[in-house]
Amino acid sequence: MMKAAYRVIGLFLALAMACGESAAQSYPSKPIKFIDGYPPGGGTDIIGRIVAQKLTERVGQPVIVENRPGANSITAAEYVAKSAPDGYTLFIGATGAMVYNPGLYAKLPYDPVKDFVPITMFATGPLVFAVHPSVPATSIKELIELAKAKPGGMFYAAGAAPFHVAAELFKKQAGVNIVHVPYKGSPQSITGTVAGDASLVVVVIAPALPHLRAGKLRGLAVTGSRRSAFLRDLPTLRESGLDFECVSWTALFAPAGTPAAIIDKLYREVSAILKTDSVKERFASLSYETGEMGMPPADLGAFHRADLAKWTKVIKELNIRAE
DSSP: HHHHHHHHHHHHHHHOOOOOOHHHHHHSSSSSEEESSSSSSHHHHHHHHHHHHHHHHHHHOOEEEEEEEOOHHHHHHHHHHTTOOOSSSSEHHHHHIIHHHHOOOOOOOOOOOEEEEEEEEEEEEEEEEOOTSOOSSHHHHHHHHHHHHHTTTTTTESHHHHHHHHHHHHHHHTOOOOEHHHHHHSSHHHHHTTTTTEEEEEEEHHHHHHHHHHHEEEEEEESSSOOOOTTSSSOTTTTOOOOOOOOEEEEEEEEOOOOOHHHHHHHHHHHHHHHHHHHHHHHHHOOBBBBTTOOHHHHHHHHHHHHHHHHHHHHHHHHHOOO
């Protein structure tokens, strides 16, 4: 009886593997959607469209970026988490949805670890602290002095959870009170600061770079472990006297339950795209760091879990809640 039972189990496993391999061989047979939780023009949107275009060329099916902004990317994350695990609906998972939201919200309609399968890393990059040109501060030290002189009289713009948390950690360490003004995404937060609606914006470098170069924003510091190759004159926050660093990242995820054969195929295709010189140069021109590009699924999973644990702890210690 036991031998017969084992044979039946073995048969089911063999059939499951065969079905997965068959699905991967015919995949994709229709358009693939990359779901982005932020508006067009932001960092995730830009790099998502670069990869989508290249993947379209490789797999012979349209790969479309669909923007579903709202609630710090919760709307998009929930949509993908509840989508069919067939490889046709994928998530451009940035740190906001995958790392920070669990600490910011008491309850989420998705679990960033249990509801998703990692595929590969797109890119990483530091944030930049930048001010409107009218703000009389050319360094983090001067910004702190200015904020202390008028507590509650300055405003900072943040278009996603990582920027909100970085700014709140800055406020805690600097001992200042700068009021948070939430925006739906990076482009909106930058536009608001350029217009003078906020004194300070915290954002990834890519969408802010044209405004920094044009003098519409003044950079004060970056949040990485070293200076950015694209803003070499700006010190890091550590060089500016604060004890933290923060790196934003964007990766590709599938709904939990997606067959391993499809995940493997997506990883092979996307990592091959990310390793091409043209894509590396394109990402680098947008100020993204390329060292972690094309990270294997298992490595991305471990990286993700470690970052999630780190920032959930920070958020709880600071008692930050989503606004």
